[in-house]
Amino acid sequence: MTKLQNLFHSICARVLPTACIVCGVFQDQQICIDCIRLLANEQLSNYECCCRCANLLNHSELLDHECLECTQNPPHFDESYCLDRYDGRLQKPLHELKYHGRLFHASGLTLAWNVLNPLDQREEIAGYLLPVPLSEEKLCARGFNQSWEIARKIHCGKFLKKNPHILKRHHHTHQQASETRVNRQRMVWGQFYINPTYQRLLEGQTIVIFDDVMTTGATLNEIARVLKDNGVSRVINWVLLRTLDSRLGKAS
């Protein structure tokens, strides 16, 4: 962002009130301080989650820090960090962004991510951050990729380079929303590919994939498979919202 844009945004923030994307109260931030407090109390990092897939752990899984499903049938990705549950307070703002084109909500969701920061802080990741892509057709129809709009301004340290052009997606018309995990895994197979221009860059790299929603994990698993087939050594998922009942076979 240029200095002029920064100045413009700071002037706007001072003179124009804005509505909190969660509760709608007018004040000076995209999310009010009360909602930030509520989100902080409810965020998934307060709970014991599987280090691989970020699903809530059962009591018997706590020692391993990994759910039984991931232990028995390990996904291609290595770690996942999710900010909040899908049926929490950020679902509505995300839907406003995705289905009603309210781009302003993207910066509010970025703010939530940056303030609450669900990540393990022990290391600074070096590599590339890639948003889950839309197909060219879907991108044209929607006008933007919601995952990229949220990810482009998240704080991620100086060694992680953001790039929305490396990972590409073929067009696919079937809707995933009501499918089971096994069906979704079948449906997403072969949907993603690496832009040949960037193929060599990935060798031995750590890649962070940013997604707005993780349901069964099938999409992220397929992306991780493609990345590892192309020489990537480690794949980490950063996800805004996580459905927590996906292992019951229902993708809500």
Ligand SMILES: [Zn+2]
């Ligand atoms: Zn609020």
Ligand SMILES: [Zn+2]
């Ligand atoms: Zn797991």
